[in-house]
Amino acid sequence: xxxxxTTIYRKIIKDGLWHNNPGLVQLLGLCPLMAVTTNFxxxxxxxxxxxxxxxxxxxxxxxxRHWIRPEIRIPVFVLIIAANVTLIELLMNAYFHELYNVxxxxxxxxxxxxxxxxRAEIFASKNTPLHTLLDSTMMGLGFMLVLCVLGGLRxxxxxxxxxxxxxxxxxxxxxxxTLTLGANYHGMLxxxxxxxxxxxxxxxxxxxxxxxxxxxxxxxxxxxxxxxxTTGEVA
Amino acid sequence: MNPNYTVAQVMQxxxxxxxxxIALMLWFFGWGxxxxxxIACLLAVALESLLLxxxxxxxxxxxxxxxxxxxxxxxxxxxxxxxxxxxxAVGIVMAIIIAKHLYGGLGYNAFNPAMVGYAALLVSFxxxxxxxxxxxxxxxxxxxxxxLLQVFGSGFSGWDAYTHATALxxxxxxxxxxxxxxxxxxTQSMGLLGGQGWEWINLAYLIGGGWLLYKRIIxxxxxxxxxxxxxxxxxxFWLYSPDNYPTPIFHLFSGATMLGAxxxxxxxxxxxxxxxxxxxxxxxxxxxxxxIRTWGGYPDAVAFAVIVMNMAVPLLDTxxxxxxxxxxxxx
Numbered sequence: 001x002x003x004x005x006t007t008i009y010r011k012i013i014k015d016g017l018w019h020n021n022p023g024l025v026q027l028l029g030l031c032p033l034m035a036v037t038t039n040f041x042x043x044x045x046x047x048x049x050x051x052x053x054x055x056x057x058x059x060x061x062x063x064x065r066h067w068i069r070p071e072i073r074i075p076v077f078v079l080i081i082a083a084n085v086t087l088i089e090l091l092m093n094a095y096f097h098e099l100y101n102v103x104x105x106x107x108x109x110x111x112x113x114x115x116x117x118x119r120a121e122i123f124a125s126k127n128t129p130l131h132t133l134l135d136s137t138m139m140g141l142g143f144m145l146v147l148c149v150l151g152g153l154r155x156x157x158x159x160x161x162x163x164x165x166x167x168x169x170x171x172x173x174x175x176x177x178t179l180t181l182g183a184n185y186h187g188m189l190x191x192x193x194x195x196x197x198x199x200x201x202x203x204x205x206x207x208x209x210x211x212x213x214x215x216x217x218x219x220x221x222x223x224x225x226x227x228x229x230t231t232g233e234v235a
Numbered sequence: 236m237n238p239n240y241t242v243a244q245v246m247q248x249x250x251x252x253x254x255x256x257i258a259l260m261l262w263f264f265g266w267g268x269x270x271x272x273x274i275a276c277l278l279a280v281a282l283e284s285l286l287l288x289x290x291x292x293x294x295x296x297x298x299x300x301x302x303x304x305x306x307x308x309x310x311x312x313x314x315x316x317x318x319x320x321x322x323x324a325v326g327i328v329m330a331i332i333i334a335k336h337l338y339g340g341l342g343y344n345a346f347n348p349a350m351v352g353y354a355a356l357l358v359s360f361x362x363x364x365x366x367x368x369x370x371x372x373x374x375x376x377x378x379x380x381x382x383l384l385q386v387f388g389s390g391f392s393g394w395d396a397y398t399h400a401t402a403l404x405x406x407x408x409x410x411x412x413x414x415x416x417x418x419x420x421x422t423q424s425m426g427l428l429g430g431q432g433w434e435w436i437n438l439a440y441l442i443g444g445g446w447l448l449y450k451r452i453i454x455x456x457x458x459x460x461x462x463x464x465x466x467x468x469x470x471x472f473w474l475y476s477p478d479n480y481p482t483p484i485f486h487l488f489s490g491a492t493m494l495g496a497x498x499x500x501x502x503x504x505x506x507x508x509x510x511x512x513x514x515x516x517x518x519x520x521x522x523x524x525x526x527i528r529t530w531g532g533y534p535d536a537v538a539f540a541v542i543v544m545n546m547a548v549p550l551l552d553t554x555x556x557x558x559x560x561x562x563x564x565x566x
Contacts, residue, residue, distance in 0.1 A: 202337075
């Protein structure tokens, strides 16, 4: 593996998880992001479904990218994505039926999720399958991360619990996973309602931007401190 | 807003105009009104200073314009007396941090902060927000010690005995059980015109509002249009079927009608600013107030009506610009 390859991989990983995070920076796929994240497990479940759909369809698109004529690329992308999502939907219906019932329409709606078609158009149609595999995995993970954090936060504020419906995904034994914030906690229903999702996502975006600004300022000030020293020595 | 007054003077005069209403609420509900006001004001001032500090704004000039205190007072008066401290705290956080400072502070907030706080509380804690004490008069039902227990502690044990549904609530429930408004007005929670005690409180706010009009702090457009909108809809339905819809007088003197018309809807930041815009703004709030009260699921509707119309203000202001003399009629 050459040096340029590692920098490309590193850039793809950083972009997907942080600098170009689909949930916090591109603000794509907001509909499922807002609607489903009423608790951690819902967010996690939809995150995984989106991740699998993203990876499977984008790798498929990257493989056949040379044979797709640019004039009809969008319908072809949509066909490939829809086929993959249908597969995932059937699999979830078979193996995670209860979670499938909770997430309902939003699994089928992954077809129209802007992240999937967006990455197909921006990345998969122009890059090798290997790069696409990494890119879509990282984008999917980045999206899943936001879904989980937002879902966890909203669940914590609205119900005072965490991982409350874990048994939908991990079987009956996972019921023990549920954390409760104390019996005296009055749930704040607002967090479970749509406004709570908007306010919560707003705070997450603000937090991300705040961290970025802080890091930028720190990297700006550190070289300044060392700069006069070196110039002084040269002089 | 009258240009002869500074922001701080306007806020002070509005606070002064609230005094008759506050005094009557104290008489009817007791210490709980005072704890509401005190907790809300202290928290609001503290949060306002914190947010001004975080936003690197000068603290003293912004803090001494009394806008945070006014927001806190309006919210505290809208909350049920003897509300637990954490309910008030969540409301103030929503009002001062989210509705005011995240939008850019006083003058930039699109929504009325006090009403955002109230609406957030109403959807979040429906139980705590709908329990009103009986308007017994004689400075309320609880002594000071029990008040502290109720507000800061785990709750006063006999509290349920002192609470009842508000007039608007029992009117709605009664009507759904096929009782007539005139029957319902004989029941315990009703007074002469509106809810028991509420008619006097509304009257006090009406007087305070009239004084604000006299002082030219507010213009007549919004309150008059709002009361007109409410009475018009109420009269239409009452004339259509007096057995199913309460009188317009009941609507005017129940709940937060007068507080809303003179003190909340007239907020200079979030209300429409052109004369025609103000009329449309006020009238629509009155109409929405009637619609949400009659067919909605919440006990009172001032907060929702005001917030919905706040959203329409930019549009109203654009389309109702008065013509400048010598200019062509725009839009």
